[in-house]
Amino acid sequence: MTKIEAIIQTSKLDAVKDALHEIGVEGMTVLEVRGHGRQKGHTEFYRGREYTVELIPKLKLEIVVPDGIVEKAVQAIVASARTGQIGDGKIFLTKMSDAIRIRNDERGEGAL
Amino acid sequence: MTTASLSGELRDLYTEESARIQQQFAASGDGRSAVQQRTRLIETIALRLWQKSLSPDPSGPAGFALVALGGFGRGWLFPHSDVDILFLHAGSDSDAAYRDAIRVFSQNMWDLHLKVSPATRALAECDHIDAANVEFTISLLDCRYLAGDRTLFDRLHDKVIPKLVMREAQTLVQSLADLARARHAKYGNTVFHLEPNVKDGPGGLRDYNVACWLSLISAIDKLHDWPDDKALLSVSTRKQFESALDFLMSVRCFLHLRQGRDDNLLLWESQDEAAARKIGAQDLDVTDAASWMRLYFGQARSVHRVCAQLLEEIPAAWSSLYRQFQNWRSRVSNADFSVVDGLIYLQQPHALHDPEMLLRLFHFMATHGLRLSTTTEYRIEQVLPSLAATPPRGAELWLYLGEIFVQPHAADALRSMHALKLLTLLLPELMAIDALVVRDFYHRFTVDEHSFVAIESLHRLQQSQSEWDRRYAELLSELERPELLYLSLLLHDVGKGTPKVNHVDASLEIAQRCMDRLDLDPSERETVLFLIANHLEISFTLRRDIFDPETIRVFAEKMETPERLKMLTLLTYADIKAVNPDALTPWKAENVFQLYIAAFNYLNHSVDERLRADAEDTHLAQIRTLVPTAGKKLKTFLEGFPKRYLATYSATDVLAHMEMAGRLGSDPIQLLLERGRHWFELTLVTHDRPALFAAVTGVLAAWGMNIVKANAFSNQAGTVVDAFYFTDRFRTLELNLQEWERFKRSIIGVLTGEIDLDRLLRDRLRAEKPGSAKIKVDTKIEFDDSCSSRSTLVQVIAQDCPGLLHRIGSCLSEEKCNIEIALIDTEGQVAIDVFYLTSNGEKLRPEHQKRVENALRESLLSD
Numbered sequence: 001m002t003k004i005e006a007i008i009q010t011s012k013l014d015a016v017k018d019a020l021h022e023i024g025v026e027g028m029t030v031l032e033v034r035g036h037g038r039q040k041g042h043t044e045f046y047r048g049r050e051y052t053v054e055l056i057p058k059l060k061l062e063i064v065v066p067d068g069i070v071e072k073a074v075q076a077i078v079a080s081a082r083t084g085q086i087g088d089g090k091i092f093l094t095k096m097s098d099a100i101r102i103r104n105d106e107r108g109e110g111a112l
Numbered sequence: 113m114t115t116a117s118l119s120g121e122l123r124d125l126y127t128e129e130s131a132r133i134q135q136q137f138a139a140s141g142d143g144r145s146a147v148q149q150r151t152r153l154i155e156t157i158a159l160r161l162w163q164k165s166l167s168p169d170p171s172g173p174a175g176f177a178l179v180a181l182g183g184f185g186r187g188w189l190f191p192h193s194d195v196d197i198l199f200l201h202a203g204s205d206s207d208a209a210y211r212d213a214i215r216v217f218s219q220n221m222w223d224l225h226l227k228v229s230p231a232t233r234a235l236a237e238c239d240h241i242d243a244a245n246v247e248f249t250i251s252l253l254d255c256r257y258l259a260g261d262r263t264l265f266d267r268l269h270d271k272v273i274p275k276l277v278m279r280e281a282q283t284l285v286q287s288l289a290d291l292a293r294a295r296h297a298k299y300g301n302t303v304f305h306l307e308p309n310v311k312d313g314p315g316g317l318r319d320y321n322v323a324c325w326l327s328l329i330s331a332i333d334k335l336h337d338w339p340d341d342k343a344l345l346s347v348s349t350r351k352q353f354e355s356a357l358d359f360l361m362s363v364r365c366f367l368h369l370r371q372g373r374d375d376n377l378l379l380w381e382s383q384d385e386a387a388a389r390k391i392g393a394q395d396l397d398v399t400d401a402a403s404w405m406r407l408y409f410g411q412a413r414s415v416h417r418v419c420a421q422l423l424e425e426i427p428a429a430w431s432s433l434y435r436q437f438q439n440w441r442s443r444v445s446n447a448d449f450s451v452v453d454g455l456i457y458l459q460q461p462h463a464l465h466d467p468e469m470l471l472r473l474f475h476f477m478a479t480h481g482l483r484l485s486t487t488t489e490y491r492i493e494q495v496l497p498s499l500a501a502t503p504p505r506g507a508e509l510w511l512y513l514g515e516i517f518v519q520p521h522a523a524d525a526l527r528s529m530h531a532l533k534l535l536t537l538l539l540p541e542l543m544a545i546d547a548l549v550v551r552d553f554y555h556r557f558t559v560d561e562h563s564f565v566a567i568e569s570l571h572r573l574q575q576s577q578s579e580w581d582r583r584y585a586e587l588l589s590e591l592e593r594p595e596l597l598y599l600s601l602l603l604h605d606v607g608k609g610t611p612k613v614n615h616v617d618a619s620l621e622i623a624q625r626c627m628d629r630l631d632l633d634p635s636e637r638e639t640v641l642f643l644i645a646n647h648l649e650i651s652f653t654l655r656r657d658i659f660d661p662e663t664i665r666v667f668a669e670k671m672e673t674p675e676r677l678k679m680l681t682l683l684t685y686a687d688i689k690a691v692n693p694d695a696l697t698p699w700k701a702e703n704v705f706q707l708y709i710a711a712f713n714y715l716n717h718s719v720d721e722r723l724r725a726d727a728e729d730t731h732l733a734q735i736r737t738l739v740p741t742a743g744k745k746l747k748t749f750l751e752g753f754p755k756r757y758l759a760t761y762s763a764t765d766v767l768a769h770m771e772m773a774g775r776l777g778s779d780p781i782q783l784l785l786e787r788g789r790h791w792f793e794l795t796l797v798t799h800d801r802p803a804l805f806a807a808v809t810g811v812l813a814a815w816g817m818n819i820v821k822a823n824a825f826s827n828q829a830g831t832v833v834d835a836f837y838f839t840d841r842f843r844t845l846e847l848n849l850q851e852w853e854r855f856k857r858s859i860i861g862v863l864t865g866e867i868d869l870d871r872l873l874r875d876r877l878r879a880e881k882p883g884s885a886k887i888k889v890d891t892k893i894e895f896d897d898s899c900s901s902r903s904t905l906v907q908v909i910a911q912d913c914p915g916l917l918h919r920i921g922s923c924l925s926e927e928k929c930n931i932e933i934a935l936i937d938t939e940g941q942v943a944i945d946v947f948y949l950t951s952n953g954e955k956l957r958p959e960h961q962k963r964v965e966n967a968l969r970e971s972l973l974s975d
Contacts, residue, residue, distance in 0.1 A: 010703075011657040032699035056659070057703050087659075 001096040001109060002070045004077070006061045007033065007089040012081040013059050019080035020063065023072050027112070029062040037090065058089060064096055066109045118164050119220055122157050126224050129153045134191070134369055141394055143362030151189040155180070155258060157224065158197070162259040165217040166210065170259045175202035176210055177260030179268070181231070185254035186321075188361075191368035192375075195221065196251055199232040202264055227374070235264065239272050241280050246287040249276070253325055274332050281333040285326060289423050292322045300693065303412045304561030306549050307383075310363050311376035315412025317360050319419035320353060326422045348490075349418055356411040362392035363408065378408070380551055402549055409547035409558065413531055421486055424454055444480050448472065455485035464495050467504040471512035474529055478519035484528060492532050503537055510630035513538075517598035523568035526602070530560060541626040542602070544609025556692035559608045566601045566690035570682060580701040584685050586939065587678045587708075592790065592837075596636055597679045600643035601686055619644050635762030642676060643683055650684040650704055658707045668711040672759035677715060681708040716935060716946055735763045749773055752828025754933055760823055772797040773831050781863050783856050785845075791820055791837045792845060798863070800830040805931050806921030807869060808834060811859045813915035814872035816842045822917070822936035834934075873915065889942050891972050895961045903932050903948035904956040906964065910972050912943040920945060923971045927964045929956065 008016055013030065020028065034055035065073050074091055082088055101111035133153070137146040158178065159170055167173045182196035183189060199214050214232060221228040231248065241249045252273055257265045277284065296314045299305065303315035311317050324344060331339035345353065366386055367376055378386070380401075387404035390396070392411075398404045442451045448469065450457045456477060463469045470492065477484065484492070516522055529535040536543045545559040557565060573585035591597060603626060607618025623644050627637050649670060656663045671677040684704055689696040732750070739746060749770045750758075758766070772782035772795075782797040796808060805824055812819055817838040824834040840846050845855060861867030889911040896905040908920055917936060924931060924947065933948040949956055949964075956964065 009657060011655055013655065032697055034699065057699060057706075 001064055001099060001112065002067055003062065003064045003094045003096050004070070004073055005092040005094070006063075006077050006081070007035070007058050007091075008061065008077070008081040009083070009087060009089060010057055010059050012083075012089075013061075015080040016061065016077055019076035020073060023069060023076050025063055025065055025069070025073055025076075027063065031060040031062070033058050033060045037087075056087065064099060064112055066112065118160065119223060122160060122220070123224060126153065126157060126226075130191070137365055137369065141362055141366075141389065141391055142358075143360075143365040143392070144358055146365045147188050147190055147361060150191065151184065151187045154184065154189055154195055154226065157221070157226075159259055161217050161220050165213045165220070167260070171262055172260065174261050175264060176200070177262070177265045177268075178258040179265060180254075180256040180258050181251040182254055185251070185256040187256070190361075190364050190374075192227070192373050193368075194227045194229050194374070196229045197231070197258070198252075198255070199230060200238070200260075200264060200268060201232070201234055202261070203234055203236075235268055235272060238268055239276055241276070241283060241287075246284070246291070249280075249284065250288065250325060253277075253328055269338075274337055277329055277332040278336060281329050284329055288322060288325055288329075292319070292419065292423060300556070300565075302557060302561050302565070303409060303416050304547060304558040305556055306551065306558065307377060307379050308408070308412065309376050310360055310367065310378055310408075310412075313412070315409075315414075315416035315419075316376070317357075317364060319415050320357060320360070323349075323353070323415070323419045323422050345418075352414045352418065356415045359392035359407070359411045360415070366391045383549070405549045405558075406547045413547075417489075417531060421483070424483055444476075444482075446476075449476050451480070451482055452485075454482055456482050456488055457485050458488055458491060461491050464491050465498065467499060468508075468512075470495070470499070470534070471504070471509070471516070474525045474534075475512065475516050475519065477528065478516045478522045478525035481521040481524065483524075489532060492534065496532070496534065496537060499534075500537055505538075505629050506631040509538060510632060513630070514595035514599070517567070517595045517602075520571050520574070522571060522598065523564045526567065527561075527564050530564075539626055539629065541606055541622045541629075544622070545606050546609075548609050550608050554691050554695060557690070559605050562690045563602050563605060566604075566683075566686040567598055569686045569689040570598070570601075580698065580705065583705055584682060584701075587682055590937075590939070591678060591682075592675060592788070593636070593639070596639045597643065597682060600640045600647070600679075600683060603640070604644050604647045604683070604687065616645060616648065634764055638762060639676065639679070643679055646670065646680055647683055647687060650680060650707060651688070653707060654700070654703050658703065658710065664707075664710045664714050667707065668714040671711055671715065673756075674712055674715050677708065677711050681705070732758070735766055738763055739767060745774070746770060748829060749827065749831070753825055753833075756933065757825040757833070760825075769795070769797055769833050773833075776831070781860050783859060785852055785856060787845075788837075791839050792817070794836045794838070794859075796832070796834045796836075796859070798832055800826050800832045801863075803922065803925035804832060804863070805834065805934060806918055806925045807862050808836065808859060809921050810869045810873055810915070810918040811862050812836060812838055813918045814869070814876045815844065815855060815858070816840075816876060816914070818912075818914070818938075819917050819936060820938045822934055824931055824934035826932065873918070876914075891969065893965050893968050895956075895965070897955055900948060900955075902955065903950050904961065906947050906949060906961075906968075908943070908945045908947075908968060908972075910943050910945075912938055912941050916943055916972075917945065919971045920947075920968065923967045924949065924964065927960070927967050929964060 006016070017028070034057055036054070036056050061077070063073065070093065074093070077091055098107060099109070099111040100107050130150075130153070133146050133149045136149070137143070158180075162178055163170060166176070166178075177200045179185070179198040179200050180196070181198050183193050184195050184197065189195065199210070201210065214230065218228055218230050238249075238252060252268075255265075255269060255273070257269075295312055295318065299309065299313045301314060303313070305313060309316060327344045328339070331344060342350075344350075363378065363386065364376060366389070367378065367382060368374060370382060370385065383401040383405055386392075387398055387401040390398050390404075393404060393407050396407065398407065442453075445451045448459055448463070450459055456473070458464060458473075464473070473484075473488070473492075476482070516525055519525070526535060529538075530542075530546075536546060542560065545563070548559040550559055555562060570588055573581050573588055576582065576585065588594065600623075603623040604619055605615060606622045606626075607615035607620070610618040610622070612618035620641055623640060624637075627640060632640070649667070653663065653667045658664070668677070671680065681704060685696065685701070688700060688704075735746065735750075736743075750766075761769070768784070772784065775782055776797065776799065780798060784795040786793045786795075794808075794812075798804070809819060809822075818841050819836055819838045821837040822835060824832065826832045844851050858867055858872070862869045862872070889909065891911070892907075892909040894907045896907070899905055910916060921931070928951055929947075929949040930951065930953075931947050932950055933946075935946040937944045937946075951957075951960060
């Protein structure tokens, strides 16, 4: 099992969700986050005051998938979240040792 | 009989009797009977165990007694309730003597899977309040003899408890009130949860207990003895309570039996089943879960109302500080309403037959944050039937409602009007969302409560310390017609009460009917409908890239004007905040504000695109419909105005301007002076001429008027429509109606050259004392050539001061700049003025910009 953490543009959530559903990934956790990589902040002037957004709003998706579909899931995210511009986001992969479904103690890939 | 065989026998008894009670409940749905039977069953078991473990004689041993407390004492044992018992002993030694017996007794109860909460206390220990366990003393109020030394129990019941209550009444009531308020706060102080807790939630069974305890403490304190049960609550309160109690008991029994545990949450699945089985509503017309939940909310609302009133009314509950606060509040009493201990009473109850008085009562409540006394509520309920025959409507009703909406405690006043069924009498359109449960995973409250919480969220902005709330509070304080925003919030989800799939369309239809009833004028309707139609637009746009200029353009063009943008931003803030306490994360609050700023800048920096009068445009179409015969005249008038002009003014305003322009031949200066809620509005229609803007702003300054906003537009034919919104600092116009004409004559005089503006200004400025600025604002002058294809934008930010706009206008005029558009705004002591300038019909060249900047700096910094 692998945990996929994907930082994506807020506008791409629906597209990424649909793409993951299409390959059979149903469950996911979505977190509201802020941050920046190479895409630095954004400055607006409002009523004479400089208004700088140093950390850009993004969404972070966390999903854990069986090893067999990791690559498919990654490709689904990349294809649906990419605009080709700075700020498209990043994907991180981490190996998971186990998963437990709290309701019935089911373990391993069956709990996903 | 051995302990083992007794346990087996009791287990059989418990199993059989529990099953019988459950079957009986399934057949009758009678919760009150079920809890009484279960209480008797547990009593029987306790008595058998007492006889086995402690004394074969049920009234022995001496100096030791078994007492039922809390719910067990009240005779309210729900299927999985805790069983609170007290082992009461006479002194310190008896505790040790019976320790083993108590252990065996409790062990046997636990073996039956009863959740026994035993307490062992000497009589003397019951004589004082343990600050860490006030709940124990409160549970003593429901104490009931079960077995053992009756004399010992009588000493507890007849002597110790009354003395304790008399001595500690204030502490007890205060603790009870604190516990109840903390519990209510945990549930957002509202009954109207989509998935309520029928025990601990506001309006739940615990509120019933609190009401009884408060009344009991008060009665013991007064009578120095236990009162008669029937004297505890007034007849009307008891009547209300009995029906609610039957219902809530049945619901809680149902939940315990359904869940198999002490689970009091009325979840959606439980609501479906309760509705299908008509729990607590056997003889009533219940068609679905929504109608069953309405019954629930009706009962819970009456329990909560009585509990809240008692919390306010019982004098012992008040600390001296609270008492001082209430005394201070009583000073707001007037000829119509008196305020006693934070409750409103009517000075002349018969006057309530006048609907105006009724509305003034709720305005008073919304202004001062007070509650209605029980007597006042009763009087209102009495007059409602006659009011229902001819309910107030039209502009007068709207005037009162609008005034209520903008008061700081409007949400509480609206809730109270709703609870008394007055709000739905005045606006029957709200009936569809009365206590309406619409299921989704985000909303916590019923649809009506969601709207009240949204209104409350905006009013609370002023007190908030949060950085984001302060920004939104600033926007709120700048609104010209906040009452329209509040009306939109009240109506934005009414469509959820209809079977239509798209609730926004349904809300728009219902809002139209509501606004017919209130006789709103066309521009007011347009604003409300715009806000309702677009109330999900910001949330939708936030799912796009809000740093993409195209996203901003599309969004801003939908908003049309900064005022609408502000209103929709605030509506969105309130709407999200009212979904549930965690819905408006700082992440969302910042994104909404970011979108607001970007759209605001777009609207202010791209406004001079010219209008073509024959273009296809919804506003133009509406104006053409209003005056189908004005075709050519209208076309000539509109041609060449910036598009912003149409977005700024309603169709009615545009037609009024056209009429004024039509009279210019006979009277070349047309003025319209009106008084709005926050400020005066002066509209000037005339032919363009040099230094016009500077002259008018000069006259306003000379009269001591403080210009807070202004718009200046001109069309292709050189007709100017300028509007100035100002406050009357010296109340000259407010207090002297005859001055209105003199004021207008002085504007005409200055524009025609008959009056010397410099002299007027000198007289005024000489009389002005220089005010000290609370904050220092650095002057900023910025030019932008990129945001318009035909004009140069200059934005001036400066310390607001008398005559500022006149100085800027004069400077621009002296530097041969033509003001194409002026957008003037004031934020506290900061003036933010944007001008679109041309010179000889073209943008300003860089060297010209430099000259203008220098001149402005010199003029503005000359003090």
